[in-house]
Amino acid sequence: MANEKKCDGSTRRDCLRLGLGSLVAGGFVGSLQARAVASDALQKNREADACILIWMDGGPTHYETFDPKPLAPVEIRGEFEPIQTRVSGVHFSRHMKEMAAIADKLAVVRSIRHNQGNHGAGNHYMMTGAPPRIPVGCGAFVSFHPSLGSVVAKELGAPNGMPPYFSMPSMSRSGGPNFLGAKYAPFVVADDPNRRGFRVRDVALPSGLDDGQFAARRDIRQAIDKMRRIRDQSAGDPAMAFDEFYQQGFEIISSEKAQTAFDIEKEPGEIRNNYGRNPFGQRALLARRLVEAGVPFVTLYNGGWDHHADLFSALDSRLPSFEATIAALIRDLDQKGMLDRTLVIALGEFGRTPKINSRGGRDHWSNAMSVAFAGGGVAGGQVIGATDRQGYSAVERVLSPESFVSTIYQKLGIDPAKLLRTPEGRPVHLVSNADPIKELMA
């Protein structure tokens, strides 16, 4: 009946068939087949294999990062003077030293705007490309549409049984799968990779258990399992799905490639230092390792950018190390030859008010925001669009969250205009009026 049909039009039977394929073909080949099924003409033209999304929750200021306004009155331009970047004529704000040094690899879009001036709605709009269906408040954590990461997880998948969508250290407010189903929820790694003895939860054996013991347990499990399977696919036996996912689970545990990716201690100390010996720095490094192992989407969630008060002192203490980590990530990807196929993006839900308020902070401002792109076929050294002289609003090449989100889909070879069906049978475009930012396309 109608509900047997999944949102993507495949029935449960098809899924089983795919799953069986991977069992028969065995491990990696099977996953590759599954990926091949998902691919189409767009996939051939895709420009990036993975995306690392750095989410600065709260809404980072555009003035003190990528869009300084030195000619504006002092109550707008703030305390920080601009600095020259590696690209002549392009200036960033004072603390963006490392990013300025690699500006030739960056494309900064200064003109994305929308109309959702609170965290709940802004997060939803930028994370999913869809404005919230009903008005929501600042504290809202809402989900009305599948997020970027969940869609990529569904469309691209990952090899070796790896979860295709990671979010660290938590899921962003609207970063869930919505109607795509729990299968495409992010795999959250909450623990701090900067701590000694860090392990990625669940994919590594719990401490106190060695490989030998685990192998013995697997044998016992095999021997003890007497539940009769209903092999006929039309029966839709959940035990068959169960087997499929255990197979995949064992694959990831026994895959050296996957296990190496999770083991951040294998990284040379010098590289670990480059990223910064702090939780965010090491998460960025872990993100690179995951991408190396074939994970197509990683969200690095970083809270606390909602500077309603004491903006400048707050940025003095946190921005330098933060931006240095992003620059280190981009440099490292570049040195490893991965930057061409890995899209790195840094943004928040909106920009901040032009006038500095009485508490020395800036408030929410969705009329302008800056988003930085690197890699994945993005031509560096570009600034796209502009805000007016005082940074009030985007005035040149005004772009929407829909454009932002469809750019990422297009880069990853996913048709942003794809038609999905909600469980209610309602047709929904992946992105409504999809229009990728052409300056960012190769």
Place this chain on the structure above:
Amino acid sequence: MYRQRPHWYSGDLFLLGGVLRLVHHAPDFINKRSICLLLIVFFLGQLFCQMNEPSGRLIAGDPVSFELDVQPVLTSAGCNAGACHGKQRGQNGFQLSLLGFDSDFDYSAITKQSRGRRIFPAAPQKSLLLLKASGEIPHGGGRRLNKESDNYKTLLAWLQQGNARAIPNETKLSRIQLNHNSRLLSPGESDQLLVTAFYADQSQRNVTAQATFQSNDPAIVSVNEKGVLIAGGLPGETAIMVRFMNVIEVCQVAIPLPNPVAESYYSSLPINNFIDELVWKKLRRLNIKPSAPIEDAKFMRRVYTDIIGRLPTRKEARQFLKDGQPEKRKQLVNDLLDRPEYAQFSANKWADLLRTNPYRVGIKTTLNYDNWIRRQFRQNVPYDEFVRSLVTARGSTFRNGAVTMFRDRRSPDELTTIVTQLFLGIRLECAKCHHHPFEKWSQGDFYSFAAYFSDVSRKGTGLSPPISGSEEIVTETGSGKVFHPTTGERLLPRPLYDVLGFKMPTVSQETGDEVFSDNRSADSLMEKLRQRDSQPSLRDQLANWMTSPDNSFFARVQVNRIWADLMGRGIVEPVDDLRATNPPTNAELLEALAADFQTSGFDQKSLIRKICNSYVYSLGSQPNPENVSDRLNHSRHYRQRLRAETLLDSIAVITGVDPTYAAMPVGSRSVEIWTHRTGSLFLDTFGRPNPNEDPPCMRTNEFTVTQSLHLMNAKEIHAQLRNEKGVVAKLAASEKKPLEIVEEIYLMIYGRFPVEAEMQFAISVITGENKGSGGDAEIDGNRKLENSEATEKKTAVGSLRRAGIEDLMWAMINSPEFSIQD
């Protein structure tokens, strides 16, 4: 009169049926079979000729109506589909109403908007409308109409006749009729659906070419745009939706198994109550045989997980399995229904549907709401009372948890969607913005229903997320108005459909306004409502209508929900989507369950008891060759993965180590958690609703790889198995023999005793022996060692034994027999 042409085919079919019946009763010397065959061939031939005759063709000069002729063409060509010009902002500046439900809007879009560029009266064939649709000039949607087609000619004729909004004395569509509303096909067979439209002026015509067809499951039976049904290769059932203009009809198609089963087979099947009778009746229609029934152990595991949401403890399991009484199954069901755990588990399910986000409504309010829901189940409040208290709730969010829905949903339209979906199984959300594409509901229906909430008012402090900590009082003002969003007309409260004792308003002949039977006008109605004592409030009236014994939607959606929980699949799926186009797999059964529920005074325990005591409930999951592909008719039990809370709470019982939950007392079960903001990686992984989604939330019980990884490697479960005070440590330290330990473990995790081979193997695991080597002798040896005072060896053996138990329990928790209800 609107196009009176002879339309004889449907009459013909009647004739055919009549003649066939005559032949059937004819004397035996006539060769009935060959006559039938001849007749059928003759009529099919006629039918075929007729299908080839362009049925929607216009007789030259016939006036073409925009609404009755042009709109259906636009719909059948997909112009106004949700993915094209029918979507909210249109396509490239040209917007039509979704599926053509708003002809005034569409007429204006086609003839007037963009300075009328879409039509060219001087040379109608050069109108943009035709040039684009026929692909003569580039069109993003490609070529939708062939220039030779009748549909194209209809559009052209309309333009040539001067593109009027309506023709003189235009009639109205009153209904459509299909040549079949239910049909049995054999695998691979095909059949033509024919659609006849009947108009108010008594005329009728064949509109098959302008109708749209959609199969609910194309793998079973597919349907093409011409209305030809093609049965797939497998037996099964589905429904075909047919839409013409704003009228929808359904044809239910079934493909029975090819081999007939003797009548006597079904009449000899056991019948515990009416449920069995009606399930067998359905199976007989499809020639499906039910699976064999299950043994006590599986039954026990089923009812424990279904009624109280956890596995039986080893003690409970042993007691039930050893019990020799013939009525012990019935007794167990009664016993479980009386436990407080039943209330917690049921409340947990309702919390999915109602639970609010504390960041929105406030933490105290959320807790009060949860407490209120749990109290209803502890007191076994009848379902109609439960809904009535919720829908008519008044008072402070700090004192009456039931008002929380009105704090969360603040406008009549938001309340309408949740109330209709949860308590009537009607998903009205579509009709908020446009006519429902699969149903009769219009925006007028939606907002008239919303008007029941028009006078809800709130005092105190409203929402201030993310804290929203203040108190709010929900009450009624007796004022407040709801208007139709497009016509701007003020709407009076009106139920969605007529049930006995609740008259729908009629339209006044003189003014065109809606009037109620007692001639109430909108203002006088509101005036009366202000005199609260004499008149029930709007919400009371709504509750009266909803819970009326004649409102079968109300009972059906809830029995379907409970049936789905217990049987692994609803009679209607999704459970709260009782659409005409989503027909029940067993309508009679659904009606009977609903009637029984009403008769019992909406007692949910009585309903659960009936279902669990039916013979059908105790059918096994292992298929026979005839029912392997049956996933709709309950000829076998459908295996399902246990709920997140059931698994987590069961692991706590099995390991003897309770996890701790934020904002919950020590020793709480996860089923008692009152907000999804209480973190639990386990519950998140196993699919409890995302706290960021709006209620009502649907659970999925699908498996994922993160679930298998979590069961294998989660440090929390590892710690539970390794805990010094846990069951593993205790069993290892006990004086129990390995044989006893294995028995205990099997009872705890699988809810059954091990068979001999399993026992042998499990003992070898516990004793650290290789598989299959005889266990008992060794064990005795171990015990002797332990009894002797070789202390250092005792420790070594003890830890070996403990590791063995741990391995065994890990392996069993990671096998499907643990996490699947069989």
